[in-house]
Amino acid sequence: MLSEVRFEGVHKIFGTETAVEDLNLTVNAGEFLVLVGPSGCGKTTTLRMLAGLERPSYGRILIGDRLVNNVSPRFRDVAMVFQSYALYPHMNVYDNLAFGMRARGAAGGLIAQQVKETAAVLGLGHLMKRRPSELSGGQRQRVALGRALIRQPQVFLMDEPLSNLDAGLRVQMRAELSRLHERFRVTTLYVTHDQVEAMTMGDRIAVMNSGRLQQVDAPETLYDNPANTFVAGFIGSPRMNFVPGRLTTAQGATAVEFLGVKAPLSSRAKLTADAAEGEVMVGLRPEDLMWRRAAAPESTLTISAEVDVVEPMGHEAYVTAVCAGETVTSRFPPRSGVRTRERIELALNPARLHLFDAHSGTTILQRPAAGGAELPRSVGEARIDEPAEGRSERHRQPQSRGMQSRTEEIS
Amino acid sequence: MSLAVAAGLGPRLDRERFQWSSLLMLSPALALLGVLFVFPVLYAGYLGFTNLALVGSRSRDYEFTGLDNITRMLGDYVFIKSSWLTIIFVVGSAIVGQTVLGMALAILLRNALVSVRVVIGSIVIVAWVLPEITVALVWYAFSQAGGTLSILLRQTDTNFLVTVPMLIVSLANLWRNVAFSMLVFSAGLRNLPTEVLEAAEVEGASAWRRYRLVVLPLLKPTIVTNLLLVTILNLSEFTLIYAMTQGGPGIETMTLPLYVYQEAFVFHQLGYGTAISLVLVLIGAVFSLLFVRASRSQV
Amino acid sequence: MSAVQARRVAAENLIVVPYRRVSVAALATNTLLILLGCFFLLPMLWMVFASVDSNPDWAIKLPTLTLANFADVLSRADALTSFRSSLILAGTTTVLTTVLALLAAYPLSRMHIPFKRSFMLAILFASGLPVSMLIIPVYQMYVSFGWLDSLYATALFLSASSLPFAIWLMKNFIDAVPVELEQAAAIDGASTFRILRELVLPLTVPGIAVTGIYTFINAWGAFIIPFVLTYSPDNQPGPVEIYNFMGSHGLFKFGDLAVFSLLFSLPVIVLYLFMSRYFSGAFNFGGAVK
Numbered sequence A: 001m002l003s004e005v006r007f008e009g010v011h012k013i014f015g016t017e018t019a020v021e022d023l024n025l026t027v028n029a030g031e032f033l034v035l036v037g038p039s040g041c042g043k044t045t046t047l048r049m050l051a052g053l054e055r056p057s058y059g060r061i062l063i064g065d066r067l068v069n070n071v072s073p074r075f076r077d078v079a080m081v082f083q084s085y086a087l088y089p090h091m092n093v094y095d096n097l098a099f100g101m102r103a104r105g106a107a108g109g110l111i112a113q114q115v116k117e118t119a120a121v122l123g124l125g126h127l128m129k130r131r132p133s134e135l136s137g138g139q140r141q142r143v144a145l146g147r148a149l150i151r152q153p154q155v156f157l158m159d160e161p162l163s164n165l166d167a168g169l170r171v172q173m174r175a176e177l178s179r180l181h182e183r184f185r186v187t188t189l190y191v192t193h194d195q196v197e198a199m200t201m202g203d204r205i206a207v208m209n210s211g212r213l214q215q216v217d218a219p220e221t222l223y224d225n226p227a228n229t230f231v232a233g234f235i236g237s238p239r240m241n242f243v244p245g246r247l248t249t250a251q252g253a254t255a256v257e258f259l260g261v262k263a264p265l266s267s268r269a270k271l272t273a274d275a276a277e278g279e280v281m282v283g284l285r286p287e288d289l290m291w292r293r294a295a296a297p298e299s300t301l302t303i304s305a306e307v308d309v310v311e312p313m314g315h316e317a318y319v320t321a322v323c324a325g326e327t328v329t330s331r332f333p334p335r336s337g338v339r340t341r342e343r344i345e346l347a348l349n350p351a352r353l354h355l356f357d358a359h360s361g362t363t364i365l366q367r368p369a370a371g372g373a374e375l376p377r378s379v380g381e382a383r384i385d386e387p388a389e390g391r392s393e394r395h396r397q398p399q400s401r402g403m404q405s406r407t408e409e410i411s
Numbered sequence B: 001m002s003l004a005v006a007a008g009l010g011p012r013l014d015r016e017r018f019q020w021s022s023l024l025m026l027s028p029a030l031a032l033l034g035v036l037f038v039f040p041v042l043y044a045g046y047l048g049f050t051n052l053a054l055v056g057s058r059s060r061d062y063e064f065t066g067l068d069n070i071t072r073m074l075g076d077y078v079f080i081k082s083s084w085l086t087i088i089f090v091v092g093s094a095i096v097g098q099t100v101l102g103m104a105l106a107i108l109l110r111n112a113l114v115s116v117r118v119v120i121g122s123i124v125i126v127a128w129v130l131p132e133i134t135v136a137l138v139w140y141a142f143s144q145a146g147g148t149l150s151i152l153l154r155q156t157d158t159n160f161l162v163t164v165p166m167l168i169v170s171l172a173n174l175w176r177n178v179a180f181s182m183l184v185f186s187a188g189l190r191n192l193p194t195e196v197l198e199a200a201e202v203e204g205a206s207a208w209r210r211y212r213l214v215v216l217p218l219l220k221p222t223i224v225t226n227l228l229l230v231t232i233l234n235l236s237e238f239t240l241i242y243a244m245t246q247g248g249p250g251i252e253t254m255t256l257p258l259y260v261y262q263e264a265f266v267f268h269q270l271g272y273g274t275a276i277s278l279v280l281v282l283i284g285a286v287f288s289l290l291f292v293r294a295s296r297s298q299v
Numbered sequence C: 001m002s003a004v005q006a007r008r009v010a011a012e013n014l015i016v017v018p019y020r021r022v023s024v025a026a027l028a029t030n031t032l033l034i035l036l037g038c039f040f041l042l043p044m045l046w047m048v049f050a051s052v053d054s055n056p057d058w059a060i061k062l063p064t065l066t067l068a069n070f071a072d073v074l075s076r077a078d079a080l081t082s083f084r085s086s087l088i089l090a091g092t093t094t095v096l097t098t099v100l101a102l103l104a105a106y107p108l109s110r111m112h113i114p115f116k117r118s119f120m121l122a123i124l125f126a127s128g129l130p131v132s133m134l135i136i137p138v139y140q141m142y143v144s145f146g147w148l149d150s151l152y153a154t155a156l157f158l159s160a161s162s163l164p165f166a167i168w169l170m171k172n173f174i175d176a177v178p179v180e181l182e183q184a185a186a187i188d189g190a191s192t193f194r195i196l197r198e199l200v201l202p203l204t205v206p207g208i209a210v211t212g213i214y215t216f217i218n219a220w221g222a223f224i225i226p227f228v229l230t231y232s233p234d235n236q237p238g239p240v241e242i243y244n245f246m247g248s249h250g251l252f253k254f255g256d257l258a259v260f261s262l263l264f265s266l267p268v269i270v271l272y273l274f275m276s277r278y279f280s281g282a283f284n285f286g287g288a289v290k
């Protein structure tokens, strides 16, 4: 019973403020789609519209093939985990879990059995008699999850369910949620403002900003080919460096000038139609901007800079350096020994440049067709600073293959 | 997104819909309020300009008399005195007495030992939940010649309800109602961020300066609310004064609510009585407006 | 550091922690409060002492203990009927007001109602209108309806006069119940009726109790409304009876008067003490009036 979810041209306007603008988004049947964006960008509103708690100002929302705009939440067959959990404070854990089944008129024996099973899956068995006020944050979160899991809804909606937990528990619950989805495969729309959660849990990620959908893609694609400067800056930690550059063409060869260097673009790097000569925004991920001495041979560009701040992280160090008046961050090996005010040389693989329109911020490099590998992309090292223990590799194989051999791209 | 673009999308789909169930739930209250509140208010607005009487021919064949009742009031010595007494009562007992003592109690209780706080707080509140008639009785006893007050002041022959009647009824009213202001201010103080007080303490501000410069401005909305409610509640005080003095001696404690009652049900002048009660509402409205004005202008 | 040393350091720290300066300010605060407490206690104490005194006076004095006053009052028929009248009056008013206030406050808190803000302001304004103004037209109406001297009809007007504030109080309590709970229940598949019964009602119990008890305390002490709208001796509630008693033989029977008021005050005191922990929250007006 897998259902896809479609938003078609959905707007939500509160008073004079547009919380969601022209949202077109499909959550595939059985997919775990993460909706990510800074707080206030309209994620909760999107979720609430799908649940039926808020009516869209314009547009259509479909669950399966059913138009649900005018269907009350009660009949939408969705389950939702609220950011505040919204547990019934006067009922114990058992009654909280059983409430939905009772409301739908299930038989007593079935309810008891289902509650027991759900509680077992979530490790709540010994807490059945407690009220929400007598539970820890993690336990409450599990009850909220259990209240959704106990039903077999067509769609799961989760609104930042982990944001109230401490870091350790969050990592653990992340893995658990992925496991649960693996098991039940219910179409899930998961909201978070945390990019790590998004990268580790989502089959695909939808990035939102000020009510507008920015990009929807698989995590790697999103990371390697951000559609604009917002996505590029939002995903990845430390943040991508943005420096101004110039696009020039001489004798049929296109090149980018930035930070005092000139990087020729190879014939394989395809620019979009609206890419014009002149000012562009160049994006450099900190891990692509390496210490000369630790750099791989394909990092052919060298930039000279002066160290401003060194932040040791243990397994590596973030070095902020000033170069041609621009401040850039790069990832260094641990114990590099560089110090503030020291002059260093940074190495850069021109194949990993990101180019954006200087005004609109949209990328001017052509983005690959789904699954295609036309573009320069970074090679398979860990790109996010937390280990991806919760992340399932199930859908990612096609994309992580076949990129190993390409190294020479741009230059 | 501009509204023009929005307009191109056709009508809004999320216009709030009126639910008939809300009317269903509201209707019993609306019906009761309509018949026994709204209608009487409108009816009073009419009766105040008639010569309706409680008994006699005028009780049936009353008529609209225009501004007669108003002109009569302006020449009515008792009415003028009664208005002054009402204002004195409200300003003295409620606006100043109740607000100041209520705030003092709230602040003192906050800083007191737990046992003192619980016991004294409860006593003050019990004085407030007692039926007014009981308060009238105990204060009647308290202020009689030979009563506790006269013994405390070593004037056992003085009946304070005769010598200073307005002061005694004001005190009795303060005694009864101060708990209300105390509760309002306690809640207001509880809602202040604790850092505010602590910060002032760290900077070495004295307790008095701290309250005057930091707490009072923050409590301003609470103070305004308290003043409004207290004025409105006390303006219509009837039972306590009536049970203690019936407006006497002479007309020394004849505030407007008592005068309304006397004109209407003792002298049988329902029309004139209603007209006086409208003045009472007018005074309440003026006070309310003043408070709201004052609270807006100083921000 | 040895174990002994460690324990000594710990012990010294323990002494430091509970140490508190007995400051002049603290002393003054508590003394002042106790004095103020006496001002509030003295008049009440007279009633208690006089009620068990065989020879009471206007002043507080140590009583010559007796229960005769109690026996006297409890054997009086008018005292007992006044209790009955008060119960009917206050009970009817409380039930009616609380039920109507709950029914009205829920949609006012949760549903879209045109002109809701103006309506709430009107409600607040109405709760401030003096009863002295309403009583004359209502008296006129009751005369023409033939409703005079009926306890239930009197309770109806008492309800109408307490309803505005009760609605306002109740709405504040319902506003405090997170609307997300109801939304979660709706997503869980619960019908509106089930949400009201299993969620809203149990979570509003404190609000219902506070509104009910507040209404009861007011109705129990109500004087002018029954004073004007009832006349037969059997229908006089406690306050009117006590007032008549003060007028007729109060000057001779202090003891009976004290017992009467004491007995009549007990129910509201008990009710208040029972509910006091919920009450403090009800006074959170903040900037309610803007």
Ligand SMILES: Nc1ncnc2c1ncn2[C@@H]1O[C@H](COP(=O)(O)OP(=O)(O)O)[C@@H](O)[C@H]1O
Pocket: A014, A015, A017, A018, A019, A037, A038, A039, A040, A041, A042, A043, A044, A045, A046
């Ligand atoms: N009920 C509402 N009334 C008015 N504005 C709202 C309401 N709900 C959300 N908003 C506004 O819509 C925007 C998006 O809110 P929300 O969807 O909650 O953001 P997010 O969940 O991404 O943090 C915010 O600017 C918020 O202030």
Ligand SMILES: [Mg+2]
Pocket: A040, A043, A044, A083, A159
């Ligand atoms: Mg949110």
